[in-house]
Amino acid sequence: MKIPVVRMFTTGDQNTDFVEIDIEQDVNFIFRWRKTKHSAEVLAYHTSNGSFLSLNTMHEAAISFEKYGFKYFDASTIVNLKRVSETIPMENGSKVVFVDGNFTIVRSKHI
Structure with a gap:
């Protein structure tokens, strides 16, 4: 492993x-x-x-996961771009929706 x-x-x-x-x-x-x-x-x-x-x-x-498609979206969230189905702009950031329907809210609007 x-x-x-x-x-x-x-x-x-x-x-x-x-x-x-x-x-x-x-x-x-x-x-x-x-x-x-x-x-x-x-x-x-x-x-x-x-x-x-x-x-x-x-x-x-x-740094370690960047080669696998992960990106730092804000100070507390690293997102697997391969699993993102859509991003929805919000007033104070963005809602990142994943292929399985789960989502997270990030502070960054520059996705």
């Missing part, structure tokens, strides 16, 4: 900092890690190619 992760010590290159690792084939061990004394703990995955962390922020998720 592959999971999206971010390199523990990033290089600034999104192509190598945000990758997917295979739990069965790549991971030697997993432990809890925190960047600073007051940071939240996240899972750290140690592989032969370095150490990686679970995605922890919307920004990290947006």
Whole structure:
């Protein structure tokens, strides 16, 4: 099973900092890690190619999932564009309707 992760010590290159690792084939061990004394703990995955962390922020998720058709719509919503059936402009944003009838309201009008 592959999971999206971010390199523990990033290089600034999104192509190598945000990758997917295979739990069965790549991971030697997993432990809890925190960047600073007051940071939240996240899972750290140690592989032969370095150490990686679970995605922890919307920004990290947006970068990791962009290649699969996801787009950051506002500060709290990342949308899978492949599943959008329509967007409806509203006074303070947009209603994004998905192919299964579910929807979410986003603040962005620029979709």
